[in-house]
Amino acid sequence: xxxxxxxxxxxxxxxxxxxxxxxxxxxxxxxxxxxxxxxxxxxxxxxxxxxxxxxxxxxxxxxxxxxxxxxxxxxxxxxxxxxxxxxxxxxxxxxxxxxxxxxxxxxxxxxxxxxxxxxxxxxxxxxxxxxxxxxxxxxxxxxxxxxxxxxxxxxxxxxxxxxxxxxxxxxxxxxxxxxxxxxxxxxxxxxxxxxxxxxxxxxxxxxxxxxxxxxxxxxxxxxxxxxxxxxxxxxxxxxxxxxxxxxxxxxxxxxxxxxxxxxxxxxxxxxxxxxxxxxxxxxxxxxxxxxxxxxxxxxxxxxxxxxxxxxxxxxxxxxxxxxxxxxxxxxxxxx
Amino acid sequence: xxxxxxxxxxxxxxxxxxxxxxxxxxxxxxxxxxxxxxxxxxxxxxxxxxxxxxxxxxxxxxxxxxxxxxxxxxxxxxxxxxxxxxxxxxxxxxxxxxxxxxxxxxxxxxxxxxxxxxxxxxxxxxxxxxxxxxxxxxxxxxxxxxxxxxxxxxxxxxxxxxxxxxxxxxxxxxxxxxxxxxxxxxxxxxxxxxxxxxxxxxxxxxxxxxxxxxxxxxxxxxxxxxxxxxxxxxxxxxxxxxxxxxxxxxxxxxxxxxxxxxxxxxxxxx
Numbered sequence: 148x149x150x151x152x153x154x155x156x157x158x159x160x161x162x163x164x165x166x167x168x169x170x171x172x173x174x175x176x177x178x179x180x181x182x183x184x185x186x187x188x189x190x191x192x193x194x195x196x197x198x199x200x201x202x203x204x205x206x207x208x209x210x211x212x213x214x215x216x217x218x219x220x221x222x223x224x225x226x227x228x229x230x231x232x233x234x235x236x237x238x239x240x241x242x243x244x245x246x247x248x249x250x251x252x253x254x255x256x257x258x259x260x261x262x263x264x265x266x267x268x269x270x271x272x273x274x275x276x277x278x279x280x281x282x283x284x285x286x287x288x289x290x291x292x293x294x295x296x297x298x299x300x301x302x303x304x305x306x307x308x309x310x311x312x313x314x315x316x317x318x319x320x321x322x323x324x325x326x327x328x329x330x331x332x333x334x335x336x337x338x339x340x341x342x343x344x345x346x347x348x349x350x351x352x353x354x355x356x357x358x359x360x361x362x363x364x365x366x367x368x369x370x371x372x373x374x375x376x377x378x379x380x381x382x383x384x385x386x387x388x389x390x391x392x393x394x395x396x397x398x399x400x401x402x403x404x405x406x407x408x409x410x411x412x413x414x415x416x417x418x419x420x421x422x423x424x425x426x427x428x429x430x431x432x433x434x435x436x437x438x439x440x441x442x443x444x445x446x447x448x449x450x451x452x453x454x455x456x457x458x459x460x461x462x463x464x465x466x467x468x469x470x471x472x473x474x475x476x477x478x479x480x481x482x
Numbered sequence: 483x484x485x486x487x488x489x490x491x492x493x494x495x496x497x498x499x500x501x502x503x504x505x506x507x508x509x510x511x512x513x514x515x516x517x518x519x520x521x522x523x524x525x526x527x528x529x530x531x532x533x534x535x536x537x538x539x540x541x542x543x544x545x546x547x548x549x550x551x552x553x554x555x556x557x558x559x560x561x562x563x564x565x566x567x568x569x570x571x572x573x574x575x576x577x578x579x580x581x582x583x584x585x586x587x588x589x590x591x592x593x594x595x596x597x598x599x600x601x602x603x604x605x606x607x608x609x610x611x612x613x614x615x616x617x618x619x620x621x622x623x624x625x626x627x628x629x630x631x632x633x634x635x636x637x638x639x640x641x642x643x644x645x646x647x648x649x650x651x652x653x654x655x656x657x658x659x660x661x662x663x664x665x666x667x668x669x670x671x672x673x674x675x676x677x678x679x680x681x682x683x684x685x686x687x688x689x690x691x692x693x694x695x696x697x698x699x700x701x702x703x704x705x706x707x708x709x710x711x712x713x714x715x716x717x718x719x720x721x722x723x724x725x726x727x728x729x730x731x732x733x734x735x736x737x738x739x740x741x742x743x744x745x746x747x748x749x750x751x752x
Contacts, residue, residue: 411742422677
């Protein structure tokens, strides 16, 4: 078994609103990512994907607050550490994060090389500018970006190029875990493919050791990640290998989600898309039973009454439902 | 509905040039098209290929530099405001960003009432107007009682986009132009929006023009697909023809760049 790079145990974080209400956007989430593996997180808007990404870094700022749980990166527990220590010794070095719409985060008045100087000098103040330039040039060329980009301003670069530059800058220190939150959602298909190719290269060339990839585009997740985790209303509802999660989903929500895939392939024109009716629950007062019960067409009265745990069906596959695997397959067959 | 196939909207040598002299940008370059009545047509291209410029010309929001646009096989005349308003009774649009499509000062009631007025319903009794609005809202699974007296920004993105469809339901235009109607909403609500659009089209028989960069979506919904590259149509034909047996290099590249689930996705070609 490969070394575990990132382990999360029962992580719970909440937002505190202006009205002092608690919103549990990440609720008892556990996950494990091994060296050389990538994990995909899928789910609809507002299910807590991005909050989970933020929470994983161990660096919390209001309105997000840490409640309980453990985050272990390569054997070191970072949850509960002082925020400044996390910033100095963990972020960038151990775990890096590419936020949504990251390409708009570049300061338009600074050249690209300046961002890299900033990052490296914050961690190793003694490095000279020349060393940094050499390192950056080497890294950019390795990733297929021209070295001339370093001397340019962000406005001189196209959207796809900016996004790839941001990724290259964020992994300059060679983090063990990279969290990519919708890294390609604002790009057109061709630039998207280049970004994905770059993320693959990062893994293959050993610059990063493992990756968490967040998106709602399922065909993309299927092609990029080894495992897929489906989130719903702050909880994990299913976790499985990428192939199983897409072609043989167990949880009714995953089933609905997979039914919304559109790809330009033969025979898929006549497949009926499935839409999941209703809206996700309000996380200020999450329902006590299964959170999906309101929208689930197979729900029984018990679903809303008792809290549902994860079921393990082996081969690293788990899901959260009152029904057994056998029962679920039975109802899908009759549907 | 007419049984014979006739082009409801067509164009010959339609061109749009922005700027002058050396600063000149040819956004749409001599395109010819025939959009047949009752069909679903998709216009697919990358960002910057001129899709939205073409859409604006079709809607009459901007003028075209050269060429002719024909509506109902007659040359389109939108030279005066009055003629424009007449034209807009026949063609309506849904835009990409539902958040900026509404006037933030108008309540939802007035958004829908405007549509009724446009169809000449100004003199109807109040109860009849409410009935029409309720019907339109229930078509897209919204409850009018919950929306009345609310402002558009109090709704979620998916709800706003559905309200847009409710507008179209009231207006019943001959042509609907949908410019990236699902690109701002996530995959599971996308299925809902597409469902309503397809249902609307099968009920009213209107011609629908989808503008999108998502070739998968184009394949799923449309009868005819036009592929646009740098202001030109490089390939067009029935959806099966264009997507499954593409002839143009650009089309082939667009298709190969989309992640697939049944076929291998080749990453080496970038």
